Amino acid sequence: MNPIDDQPYRMLIDGRWQAGGEGALFPTYDPATGDVLAQVHAATARDVDTAVRAARRAYDEHWRDTTPRERARLLRRLAALFEREVEKLAWIETRNVGKPITHSRESLSAMPASLDYFAGIIPAVRGDTIPMLNHASVLNFTLREPLGVCALVMPWNYPMTLTLHKLAPALAAGNTVVIKPSEITPLSTLALAALFAEAGFPDGVVNVVNGSGASVGEALVRHPGVARVSFTGGTATGAAIQAAAAADVKRVTLELGGKSPLIVFDDAALDAAVDVAVGDIVKNSGQVCIACTRLLVQDGIREAFQARLETRLAAIRMGDPSDPQTQMGPLVSRAQAERVRAYLDIARQEGATPRSYPDPASRPETARGFYVPPTLLTTADNGMRTSQEEIFGPVQSLIGFKDEAQALRIANDTRYGLAAVVFTRDGGRALRMARRLESGSVAVNTGVRTSVDAPFGGYKHSGIGKERGLEAILENTQLKNVKYDTSL
Ligand code: NDP
Numbered sequence: 001m002n003p004i005d006d007q008p009y010r011m012l013i014d015g016r017w018q019a020g021g022e023g024a025l026f027p028t029y030d031p032a033t034g035d036v037l038a039q040v041h042a043a044t045a046r047d048v049d050t051a052v053r054a055a056r057r058a059y060d061e062h063w064r065d066t067t068p069r070e071r072a073r074l075l076r077r078l079a080a081l082f083e084r085e086v087e088k089l090a091w092i093e094t095r096n097v098g099k100p101i102t103h104s105r106e107s108l109s110a111m112p113a114s115l116d117y118f119a120g121i122i123p124a125v126r127g128d129t130i131p132m133l134n135h136a137s138v139l140n141f142t143l144r145e146p147l148g149v150c151a152l153v154m155p156w157n158y159p160m161t162l163t164l165h166k167l168a169p170a171l172a173a174g175n176t177v178v179i180k181p182s183e184i185t186p187l188s189t190l191a192l193a194a195l196f197a198e199a200g201f202p203d204g205v206v207n208v209v210n211g212s213g214a215s216v217g218e219a220l221v222r223h224p225g226v227a228r229v230s231f232t233g234g235t236a237t238g239a240a241i242q243a244a245a246a247a248d249v250k251r252v253t254l255e256l257g258g259k260s261p262l263i264v265f266d267d268a269a270l271d272a273a274v275d276v277a278v279g280d281i282v283k284n285s286g287q288v289c290i291a292c293t294r295l296l297v298q299d300g301i302r303e304a305f306q307a308r309l310e311t312r313l314a315a316i317r318m319g320d321p322s323d324p325q326t327q328m329g330p331l332v333s334r335a336q337a338e339r340v341r342a343y344l345d346i347a348r349q350e351g352a353t354p355r356s357y358p359d360p361a362s363r364p365e366t367a368r369g370f371y372v373p374p375t376l377l378t379t380a381d382n383g384m385r386t387s388q389e390e391i392f393g394p395v396q397s398l399i400g401f402k403d404e405a406q407a408l409r410i411a412n413d414t415r416y417g418l419a420a421v422v423f424t425r426d427g428g429r430a431l432r433m434a435r436r437l438e439s440g441s442v443a444v445n446t447g448v449r450t451s452v453d454a455p456f457g458g459y460k461h462s463g464i465g466k467e468r469g470l471e472a473i474l475e476n477t478q479l480k481n482v483k484y485d486t487s488l
Pocket residue numbers: 153154155156157180181182183184211212213214216217218221232233234235237238240241255256257258288289390391392
């Protein structure tokens with residue numbers, strides 16, 4: 001039997017599926033109904049230690065010495081198995097995260113190509129030879145080497161795709177990993193882990209420990225056997241992890257929050273800009289770090305933009321995520337839904353006007369789960385808390401601007417810097433904006449699209465380091481300089 005079908009769900013340590021040391025369980029929920037979906041074994045600090053030691057042993061005994069060709073072959077086999085299992089994995093993701101099945105299928109179907117990409121660029125990970133300025137006889141070169149054990153601390157919004165985008169470059173570079181999925185959404189990561197043995201990865205190369213951030217996450221990031229921590233989640237948690245990792249001078253990559261602007265100038269292709277706004281509020285119910293949550297619209301077209309956006313939002317089909325017609329499901333958890341609703345109260349207190357589409361009263365079937373309808377905060381300004389803090393739900397602030405200088409000032413007036421979108425037909429203006437926006441990703445006349453081949457990561461409080469692209473593998477390596485005097 002596949003261990004993932006055998007409840008309560010166990011965890012993967014050193015190639016064995018096992019219960020937590022104290023036998024403690026925690027529930028995971030179906031956000032569409034609020035019902036318990038499964039019980040999951042929780043790791044103890046001792047289990048974390050066992051997992052890190054297993055990962056280190058696997059690293060020392062074989063994985064660090066595998067050839068690039070062997071690692072690429074295993075990643076490609078994993079890609080093939082993933083392709084075989086994609087439908088099952090998509091359903092697990094939909095049941096546990098609440099995202100519509102069409103969205104789960106779409107995002108997971110792209111994963112084999114991502115694995116293939118990392119398999120393909122392994123040969124690009126290499127050192128240089130450097131002519132020495134004053135010593136002709138000395139051969140001076142660099143070796144790019146793996147780090148050892150990498151801890152991957154994961155969020156709940158895209159458990160499977162984000163895990164794979166951390167996992168693949170870490171393994172490709174020759175590291176082993178211990179993954180801590182979010183306790184809210186552990187199921188798809190466990191299902192993914194079940195594929196590694198079949199793909200042929202040696203025991204201990206990939207380990208998964210379940211449980212809360214406060215216990216399991218903390219024990220993992222503080223473990224002295226961990227060389228690198230890669231984290232995606234909230235900025236406050238990321239900063240705490242960075243501080244914890246500093247004690248052992250661990251490498252840290254942080255993918256944190258965002259408050260991305262969609263800047264629409266009056267010469268823009270308006271419907272295309274509205275498409276991006278709709279996509280960003282609806283997709284995964286707005287629980288997306290790069291989602292544009294501040295809609296900066298030039299004064300002359302503001303009314304037209306709002307009218308078109310409202311018409312589109314009123315037609316959104318919110319409901320059961322397992323229905324292929326559904327465009328928007330629930331939020332991931334009761335706590336997240338309550339947090340978003342609390343921000344709507346803050347918005348009212350601050351003088352913004354929340355307008356929800358469609359009226360939740362017209363959707364009785366959404367009364368049970370953790371649903372929050374798409375909501376626009378009209379009459380917002382950029383100084384409001386709701387314009388400055390990451391809400392992480394289907395809420396966008398609509399803010400006007402006069403000219404390019406003001407648009408840029410408002411766009412950059414945030415502690416975040418993950419992504420920004422500009423809509424204009426003026427090429428010079430688009431490029432000026434692209435250069436001056438304080439943001440790790442900028443898109444012009446299209447939405448922000450993360451792609452496996454391009455580096456992704458934030459400026460300012462949105463993070464440190466890059467994932468995806470060649471940079472993702474390089475972040476998983478360290479560079480050694482070797483000098484060899486050939487005259488002796
Ligand atoms: P967190 O940042 O708290 O959690 C992300 C991961 O870190 C989870 O696995 C969590 O464990 C773990 N974690 C929490 N505390 C620690 C710690 N001290 N040491 C090690 N690991 C830890 O996100 P939340 O799920 O609580 O969401 C809060 C907010 O974060 C959201 O509302 C949103 O604003 C933002 N967020 C941003 C994401 C992004 O993609 N940028 C993704 C998700 C959230 P566990 O949750 O299992 O206890």
